[in-house]
Amino acid sequence: MPNQDNLAFKLFESLKKFNKGLIKYDKIQENLNLNDLLVCGLLLRNEKEDKVTQVKNISEYLQISRPAVNTILNRLEDRDIVERVRLKENRRSVFVKLTSKAYDLYDFEKAKLAKVMDNVVSSLGEEKTNTLIELIDKVNNILEEEVE
Numbered sequence: 001m002p003n004q005d006n007l008a009f010k011l012f013e014s015l016k017k018f019n020k021g022l023i024k025y026d027k028i029q030e031n032l033n034l035n036d037l038l039v040c041g042l043l044l045r046n047e048k049e050d051k052v053t054q055v056k057n058i059s060e061y062l063q064i065s066r067p068a069v070n071t072i073l074n075r076l077e078d079r080d081i082v083e084r085v086r087l088k089e090n091r092r093s094v095f096v097k098l099t100s101k102a103y104d105l106y107d108f109e110k111a112k113l114a115k116v117m118d119n120v121v122s123s124l125g126e127e128k129t130n131t132l133i134e135l136i137d138k139v140n141n142i143l144e145e146e147v148e
Contacts (some may be wrong), residue, residue: 015139025116032109035072036081038062040106043082043098052095080106 009110024067026033032040042061045052074098076082081102085095098106 010021012014012126029109029112032081034113035062037106037109039072039076040081040098043096044103047098053097054093054095058096061070074101085115092132111129 022034029037037056039062041059043053046057055066055073056071058073059066062069073082073084077084080099082096083099084096087093087095124132
């Protein structure tokens with residue numbers, strides 16, 4: 001079955017290129033990289049729903065470890081984009097919230113990302129974009145099952 005091995009290799013190379021493309025895009029972001037943007041988006045959504053956000057919530061949402069989340073939060077905190085707060089009633093729990101500076105940065109970077117994604121959708125068309133979304137979801141599910 002050399003053809004299948006060859007196809008599997010082509011798939012791997014394509015996924016690798018896709019990942020490199022995401023990394024390249026991430027590097028050109030001026031203010032917030034993709035993880036920063038996701039964290040800020042979660043904080044904003046939770047804020048609108050009057051929910052507090054803890055490191056564990058961010059970790060679960062991004063599907064990364066708590067130390068990795070803390071690295072992101074340290075970077076955002078150093079840039080005065082988020083702050084960690086301890087409530088008087090619950091000193092052990094640390095909550096994360098956006099600073100006033102975060103809103104404009106988030107809107108700016110989100111608009112840039114939306115423009116890039118709109119270009120992808122325009123280039124592929126609606127049908128191929130929906131197919132791509134389905135395929136990426138399927139591949140992700142397969143890879144998650146393989147790891148478990």
